[in-house]
Amino acid sequence: MNFFQTLLKGEAGLFKPDTLTPVQKMTLRFVVVGLVYYLFVVVEGMIMRIFEVTQIPAVTQTQFFAIMTAHPLVGIFGSTYSIVFGAFLFLVPFLMKKPLWSIKMGLWTLWLITIGTFIFWFAGFVSHYSPLYTLYWPLPADFSQFSVVGGTFFILGIALVMVGTLLWVVNIFKTITYTPEGWEKQPAWPLLKSALGLTGLRNLFSKKKKEHLVPLPVAAVARGTVDTAFNALVLTFTGVLILVYMVAALLGYDLKHSAIDALLYKNWYWWGLDLIADGLVLIFVAGTWYLLATMITGKKLFMENIARAALFVEMVVSWTVWSHHLMSDQAQPGLLKILSGEMVTAFELITQGLAFAITLITLWSARPLKMTNPLKFLLGGLLGFALAVPAGIMQADLGLNRILHNTQWVVGPHVHVAVLVGLTMTLYSAIYLLLPILTNGARLWSQKLASFHFWAHLIGGIGMGAFMGMAGLHGMLRRALYFNGEFNLYMILAALCGALLLLAFLAFFLNIVMTVGVQGVIGIFMPARTKTRELLPAEK
């Protein structure tokens, strides 16, 4: 096949969307949406990188901050949530060996997240609503700086994403606990206890050990899903609170900002928001590492009981860790700064370190392994968190936070290395591994492009984080602009690394399109031919 035939029909015409089951189609739609929003994020990131070097006339300062507001939210909700939710809607029933509870609800989640993300992105793009994702009170309700109409649509977009998220939470827990039609009655409560880690906790103190009813990766999904639910509830409540001020402003009333205590709001908001950064991300990633390691090696996980216990500890840690975001808030009680901010945060070094070691040792137990795409991206993901977690532990120290808070250090070596190298490379590993399963045997178009994707992403991600970090150590603030080229050396180098990330993604995107073909991509969004609730087509 020549290039254009392959572009149309995919590599060797192997991908046939008509053979896909409804669940496969739904999962692939999530992945496509997630990758398109990832493209948004990378392009927006590049615009900001260039703007940090030189203020290009095509972008205004208010637009720059509107991009900065939408950028992490599109990345988290539009891209990562889409890919992760889609993958787990396939993997949880796959691992539980039962059908998904509701495909229809899964599709509702998909479209609510897709449309919600577009609405808040577009509202920010048009109105330049830019209080940043931190939404520090009373900035989101400061209508002397921001459009109240733009803000209303922005919050409504986020609300749609949260509704989609809550539907996903219900779908995951129902899939774990429900009894499919015609099956013997499933023990819902014991299944739930096993998934949440209560069985494992009981086993620690009981001589009569109970068996684990759910596989370890499903337990990780369940525990991360608890944080997802809490986070969605907190963000929804906060959104409603902001909407009250917006609706009042639209009706001509000016509500007092001082009715809400800024410190209490900040504690509440960070308690909820941190359930993503220090909760579900770490738990989902650990669970995905375990799944990938066992699927790549075909071996049992090393120290599985400890891995289960660590996942439970991580969930509890994620509920009590938020105060490290308030270490520079002088009104925050010192006891909270030390206990929650320093001590509990240090536990993340232990729980993530355990997940890191357990995954590496499981891989080691199956050597020699072939350096496949899933394996190399998994190793990249492990490296990303190995770099980013200690960087975060450092800034969560009362002494160091005084000189690191809100600098580029926080957002470079910690946030971007964790997200781009740690999280995204883990997701890429899962995508490369699941691609043949989800597409019923499609073959990757170019291994050379996959290798370029790996190296460009790894070097670009680590390099960008490193140069941002160097700028931060020299005093460069995040969420700020410098007009006299004060930090241009670091920002130019970071922009070059950002360009490498963009090239990496374009290479991956081309490779995937050439693998499944344009017809295949369209076919993914067409209704499934088969009405089966099975995950995979029946063997012929």
Add this chain to the structure above:
Amino acid sequence: MVDTSVVLLGQTIAYTCYVLAILALMTWFSWKVTRQGSTAVKPGLFYAFVGLLIVIGVSLHIITHETIPWKSMDLNRAEIKADREFVIHVVDHRFVLPSGKLVIKKGEKARFIVTSDDLTYGFGLFRPDNSMLFQMQVLPGHVNDILWQFDRPGLYSIRSTEYSGPKGINMIVRDAVEVVE
């Protein structure tokens, strides 16, 4: 009191060494995992690693408490008498200083009490080369204070270290604080 730039240099060296070590470990692992060889890992090695993580996690904060002087000073600042106090208001993206220049004598402890009338801001002191001396958050409706001992002469600018909308990026008062002999 040790200068913040010295602490940052120490952090840079420590983190760089760590990065090089973890890169070396992952390179070695990636090479070895594709080669034939022993696959056994003694549980003792794993538990030793867990123990090491616990030691590092706990000791980091104890070490900084003992070596970074502003950490304990900050926690006990309510009981410490300042040699000089400055009350600063922030409103409508502007710092309102008690005088044109805040002058501090070398060796003095100065307390900055910053209040906001509208939004959440930041308050940071920066050297002429743009590096940071310290910062804190400024929340409306709360007293935000920081105590700092100035051990060497210098000139510092005040800058908001928290985003308060696009208007906030110009919240800089150049050479606002001077430490004299």
